[in-house]
Amino acid sequence: MSSKILSKEFELLKDDLIKAYDAKGMRASGKFADSLEVRVNGLTAQLWGESYAQKLETGRRPGAFQPISAIEQWIKDKGIANRIQGEISISSLAFLIARKIEQRGWKREEYGGVELISEVVTDVRIQKIIDEVGVEQAMIYSTEIINLTKELAI
Structure with missing residues (x-):
């Protein structure tokens, strides 16, 4: 279930990143937006894209x-x-x-502003995702502990 939360949240990050990319007028070929890919493996999630993404952020x-x-x-x-x-x-x-x-x-700031990535992928947003996954994992672990305790009591 936690991987579903991560997948959903990272897809939202991806969508918001594309919206910011378009709002800043950065789209040319669309290759950057088209390349964005969410990869989730268990409790690990990554957002992959073109190697020049950092240049879009900082120049x-x-x-x-x-x-x-x-x-x-x-x-x-x-x-x-x-x-x-x-x-x-x-x-x-x-x-x-x-x-x-x-x-x-x-200098990216001369052409519509910087912070393409950092305005979307913020510390607050990442913490929110961590908190959601953490609550989910805590509930899973507590359920497992309760079930194990019940089994041992029998």
């Missing part, structure tokens, strides 16, 4: 030249390609974006 430090092909795809997914048609090529714009990220990094 990126300068120093690494980003893959041009990924930025080109982002330009297309965001609909920017239609707006720049005839002014600059997609590959040129992607190169300029990659160079800017390499030189200055990418």
Whole structure:
């Protein structure tokens, strides 16, 4: 039963994370939202997603030249390609974006705010889940102890 509670609560976390992702205007291809997956095994639950999720939360430090092909795809997914048609090529714009990220990094707060994950996955919310599972487990254990005590009394 506790795994059902964990599964339900982590699915709610996932849904709220996708809502926040959309509310912040972060959706391009939708790959991030589509990749989110809840994994529950007994009393362990995890929410998995794309490896770049931390960058959506905190941004990126300068120093690494980003893959041009990924930025080109982002330009297309965001609909920017239609707006720049005839002014600059997609590959040129992607190169300029990659160079800017390499030189200055990418500060998420300049593009709709930070804390995509931390505004949804809060300490209070995690404690609520722990409390719900803890109460459930305590009831299971107390029932088992009562049943064992009754068996021993017979």
